[in-house]
Amino acid sequence: MTATAADIIAHRGASGYLPEHTLEAKVLAHGLGADYIEQDLVLSKDNFLIVIHDLTLNATTNVAEKFPTKKRADGGYYVIDFTLAELKQLSVHAPVDKDGNPKYPNRYAKRQPMFKLHTFSEELALIDGLNQSTGKSVGIYPEIKAPWFHQKAGKDIALATVKVLMQFNYGRSDKKVFLQSFDPHALKRLKHQLLPKYGVTIPLVQLIAKTEWRETQEKVDGKWQNLDYSQLMTQKGLEDIARYAEGIGPWYPMLVDYSDGNLQLSSFALSAKNQQLLIHPYTFRLEDVPSPFADYRAFLKYYLEQVNVDGYFTDFVDIKPR
Numbered sequence: 249m250t251a252t253a254a255d256i257i258a259h260r261g262a263s264g265y266l267p268e269h270t271l272e273a274k275v276l277a278h279g280l281g282a283d284y285i286e287q288d289l290v291l292s293k294d295n296f297l298i299v300i301h302d303l304t305l306n307a308t309t310n311v312a313e314k315f316p317t318k319k320r321a322d323g324g325y326y327v328i329d330f331t332l333a334e335l336k337q338l339s340v341h342a343p344v345d346k347d348g349n350p351k352y353p354n355r356y357a358k359r360q361p362m363f364k365l366h367t368f369s370e371e372l373a374l375i376d377g378l379n380q381s382t383g384k385s386v387g388i389y390p391e392i393k394a395p396w397f398h399q400k401a402g403k404d405i406a407l408a409t410v411k412v413l414m415q416f417n418y419g420r421s422d423k424k425v426f427l428q429s430f431d432p433h434a435l436k437r438l439k440h441q442l443l444p445k446y447g448v449t450i451p452l453v454q455l456i457a458k459t460e461w462r463e464t465q466e467k468v469d470g471k472w473q474n475l476d477y478s479q480l481m482t483q484k485g486l487e488d489i490a491r492y493a494e495g496i497g498p499w500y501p502m503l504v505d506y507s508d509g510n511l512q513l514s515s516f517a518l519s520a521k522n523q524q525l526l527i528h529p530y531t532f533r534l535e536d537v538p539s540p541f542a543d544y545r546a547f548l549k550y551y552l553e554q555v556n557v558d559g560y561f562t563d564f565v566d567i568k569p570r
Contacts, residue, residue: 254552255559257389258282259531260301264563266356267342268308269299270363271374278378280565284387284424285375289368290394291403296332297368297412303327303394307345309338309365328401335365352535368409372416387424391455395434396465396472406434410442419448426528428453428497430463432480432489439492451494453528456480456502481516486523495526495558501538503529503555509540513555530561545570 261273262280269288277285288301304324305311311318311325314337319325327335340363343351350357372388379386390409398405409427418425427450429435435452443450457463457477464475479485481502489496503517520527529551534544541547549569551557 253558255283256281256565257284257286257528257559257561258565259286259561259563260288261285262565264355264534267340267363269301270340271366271371272363274371274374277565278386282386282565284389284426286561287368287371287388287390288393289390289405289409290327291398291405291408292327292332292335293329294331295403295408297408298327298335299366299368299371300327303397305338307343309340311338314338338365339363340365368412376416385424389426389428392429392434395429395431406438406442410446410448414446414448419450426451426453428455430455430457433466436492452492453495453497454489454493456496456498458499483519486519486525490523490525495528496520497528497530500529500551506538506540511540517555526558528559528561529557532560532562534564
């Protein structure tokens with residue numbers, strides 16, 4: 249399944265307007281015209297796929313008030329330590345920093361108990377219903393979060409994801425879907441083992457991070473170590489990605505050389521295009537416009553018309569380029 253040009257991917261829903269990864273944010277993203285809606289997936293203690301960006305609950309819920317004793321030594325309240333019933337007791341709010349201040353002060357900041365965590369299955373049922381009632385065919389764009397972290401805990405999040413997708417007939421119908429991860433080992437396993445085993449065909453997207461973000465660990469000689477993403481960004485690395493993935497999801501600055509104010513495509517972008525990989529960069533926000541651009545619309549227009557990306561993750565589905 250190949251994406252059309254400039255697919256609009258709702259980053260965690262309409263997260264510029266409502267708390268991210270709430271069902272309310274997903275409904276709004278659907279209504280505002282998203283082509284795809286993203287779901288970040290983390291497993292609960294009792295093996296439900298929860299739609300939440302972080303492995304921890306600290307930044308987007310009232311977990312410290314509800315369950316003060318369930319904090320780990322590092323200060324994190326980990327989703328994997330909570331049952332679904334416990335998670336359903338929490339309320340969700342827009343992301344805050346470690347001091348409790350809103351990450352984006354001008355966004356929806358009210359803390360209301362109506363916003364709740366939900367499962368992957370609950371969201372897929374909602375999107376199916378919205379597609380039926382509106383006549384649209386909005387797709388889904390799940391991300392398997394930190395398979396290595398779940399593996400350490402004895403959990404197989406990739407397999408759990410495939411099983412839920414099968415339940416909703418993704419990969420066996422014309423329903424639109426991309427499946428993404430920062431973990432190349434997990435994607436290779438999906439491509440060569442899990443998807444063929446279950447007779448499912450789903451296009452995969454390799455997310456690309458900065459190595460220092462420490463998004464992924466891999467086992468080398470029996471020891472866990474940080475994955476070096478610079479290796480994935482070489483010609484050889486991109487050739488390897490093209491063998492198991494249909495596209496890449498890079499951080500948008502990776503695609504453009506901003507030096508001296510003379511904008512041009514990076515060698516990484518050119519190599520990815522040579523491999524005929526779809527390019528879906530993240531994340532376009534009103535608050536994060538790079539200095540070479542006058543405003544968000546000009547920023548977005550450059551990436552659509554000059555970089556010629558195939559789709560883009562945005563917090564603002566409804567704001568189009570000039």
